[in-house]
Amino acid sequence: MSFLPSVSIIVPVRNSEDNIGYCLQSLIDLDYPDYEIIVVDNNSTDNTRQIIVDYPAAVLSEKNIGAYLARNKGIAAARGEIIAFTDADCRVDRNWLQMLVRHYRSKDVGGVGGNLLPFSPSNLIEEFLSLGKLRIYHSSRISSIGTQGKHFLSHGLGSANMSFRKSVLTMVKNFNPHLADFGGDYDLTWRVQRAGYNIIYDPEAIVYHRMRNSIYSMLSQFHAFGKELPHLLVEQPGNYSYLQIKTYLLPLLEYRCHLPFRAMITLDFLTLASLLLIMTLLLPSLIPYTVVIFSVVLAGSIYMTIKALKRSKKIIWIILFPLLHLLRNCAFSIGKIRGGFKYKVLVL
Numbered sequence: 262m263s264f265l266p267s268v269s270i271i272v273p274v275r276n277s278e279d280n281i282g283y284c285l286q287s288l289i290d291l292d293y294p295d296y297e298i299i300v301v302d303n304n305s306t307d308n309t310r311q312i313i314v315d316y317p318a319a320v321l322s323e324k325n326i327g328a329y330l331a332r333n334k335g336i337a338a339a340r341g342e343i344i345a346f347t348d349a350d351c352r353v354d355r356n357w358l359q360m361l362v363r364h365y366r367s368k369d370v371g372g373v374g375g376n377l378l379p380f381s382p383s384n385l386i387e388e389f390l391s392l393g394k395l396r397i398y399h400s401s402r403i404s405s406i407g408t409q410g411k412h413f414l415s416h417g418l419g420s421a422n423m424s425f426r427k428s429v430l431t432m433v434k435n436f437n438p439h440l441a442d443f444g445g446d447y448d449l450t451w452r453v454q455r456a457g458y459n460i461i462y463d464p465e466a467i468v469y470h471r472m473r474n475s476i477y478s479m480l481s482q483f484h485a486f487g488k489e490l491p492h493l494l495v496e497q498p499g500n501y502s503y504l505q506i507k508t509y510l511l512p513l514l515e516y517r518c519h520l521p522f523r524a525m526i527t528l529d530f531l532t533l534a535s536l537l538l539i540m541t542l543l544l545p546s547l548i549p550y551t552v553v554i555f556s557v558v559l560a561g562s563i564y565m566t567i568k569a570l571k572r573s574k575k576i577i578w579i580i581l582f583p584l585l586h587l588l589r590n591c592a593f594s595i596g597k598i599r600g601g602f603k604y605k606v607l608v609l
Contacts (some may be wrong), residue, residue, distance in 0.1 A: 264366050268296040268358055269341030269427075273323075273331035275303035277349035278312055280471060285316040287352040293359060296345075299338060301331040309349075329436035329445040332420070336427070336435050345424040350471040352380075360466035361424045364403075371429040371458025372450065374398070374418030375466025382472065385577070386479055389585045390472040392569050398462050406450070406460040412515050413494065413503045413525075417447035418460065422468040429453055437496060442485045444493035451498060476585075480592040487596025491606035494525055502607075504528070509561025524607035525597070530558045531590075562586075 270288055274281050281300075288298050298318035302310050304326060313320050321338060323331040336344055343362060347353055354360075357375070364373045376399070382388035398406055398417060406418070423446060433452040436445045450460055473479040494503070502524040506514040509530060537551040562583050569578040601608030 264363065265293075265295055266342040266362060266365060267340065268293065268343045268345055268362065268424075269335070269339035270296060270298050270345045270347065270358075271332055271335035271339065272298070272300045272318075272347055272349055273303055273328045273335070274300055274305065274309055274313070274349040275326070275328075275331075276305045276307045276309060278305075278308040280350045281309055282312050282316070283352055284347070284349050285313070285318060287355075288347075289317065290355055291353065291358050292355050293362075296358060297340060299335045301335045303328065303331040327438065327441055328420070329440055330438050332445075333435045333438060336430055339427060342427060343424055344427050344430060346420055346422075347468055348421040348470070351421050352469045354467040354469075357422075357466055357468065360463050364461045364463065365426065367459070369457075369459045370426075370461055371453045371456065372418060372423065372425040373461045373463060373466070374423040375462065375468065376464045377419050377422045378467060378469050380469050380471045384474055385581065386476060386585075387472040387474050388573060389569075389582065390479065392572055392582075399464075400462055401464060403461065403463050403465075406454075406462055411517055413497070413501075413517070414447060417450040418462070420446040421470055422466065423450075425449075425453065429456065429458055432456055440492060440496070441489055443489040444496070447493060448496050455498060476588070479585075480588060483589050483593040484596035487593040487598075488600040488603070490597050491523075491525060491600040491604040491608060494523055494606055495604050502526075507531075509558050510564060511561075522607060523605075524609075525601070526607070526609045529594075530554050530561075534558055 272284060285298065285300070299321060300313050300318045301321045301323050302313065303323050319338065321334050323334045332346060343365060345358065345361060360375060361373045364370050379391035382391050433449070433456055437448050440448060454460060473482055500519060501517045502520040504516045504518070505527040507527055507529045534551060534554040537547055537554060541547045541551055565586065566579060566582045569582045597608050600606070
């Protein structure tokens with residue numbers, strides 16, 4: 262491989278004593294001749310810092326809590342021509358950097374990302390989360406990610422497996438420091454595209470990600486995702502609002518439009534069926550509509566459960582999958598409503 266630009270790998274970390282050693286060992290084992298590892302400790306209170314110093318990595322500190330703030334601190338110190346990112350709960354494939362870097366031969370490429378796959382789960386919560394899609398963008402072949410499409414969350418790389426030219430990051434002023442735990446990767450990708458650069462996805466650039474392993478950590482994560490969603494909508498170019506129809510049986514139906522105000526309105530069939538059920542106490546004529554809506558939701562739930570059963574071969578998912586799916590959606594919805602109030606976005 263004759264094209265070998267220098268690379269800086271940045272890993273933000275906060276209280277990850279159980280994972281950071283495995284992550285750093287996978288980075289040390291990379292098959293690439295010219296790279297540095299920069300770990301940015303985001304005010305850890307466990308033994309994370311003590312573990313990091315045993316590895317050949319530069320260690321920085323970012324006292325203000327926020328993964329994107331930590332990544333920006335790492336970018337400022339990086340010496341590489343290419344800046345690559347992964348997370349403390351990840352392990353990278355030995356050829357990860359080679360697969361990312363090869364695309365930078367083309368001058369119009371500003372960023373490259375790859376495939377994010379789950380670790381083999383160690384408990385039921387990890388297994389549940391691994392049954393869903395981890396990928397922000399996915400293709401079975403190398404592809405160019407187009408500019409922002411008709412779907413709100415589309416055409417973005419994931420911060421656990423992404424890279425950019427340092428010159429491009431400097432041009433677009435790095436990650437948005439005002440975004441908290443979610444959305445900064447989408448926002449950065451959109452800004453790089455608007456600057457005129459191409460974004461490449463390579464499925465052979467593989468990173469393995471450890472899923473949340475408890476109900477509390479899962480719900481906290483999805484609550485945080487939901488809370489930042491209205492903020493990300495405000496940051497998105499085009500001043501669009503979105504209408505989503507969630508049937509549970511069909512893929513999410515989404516439409517965008519311009520309104521006098523920013524809005525993210527979701528017609529959730531489960532919520533609609535619940536409201537209709539209450540209204541039938543006063544208006545029995547609504548019973549047929551309630552039955553139809555509930556039937557669609559039930560069919561969708563059965564379909565998702567069957568898919569989970571086929572993948573896991575565990576009968577427990579007949580009960581557990583719909584329950585965990587409902588809890589996760591509730592946490593996400595509550596977070597989204599809170600974010601709507603905070604960022605003055607109409608969320609329904």
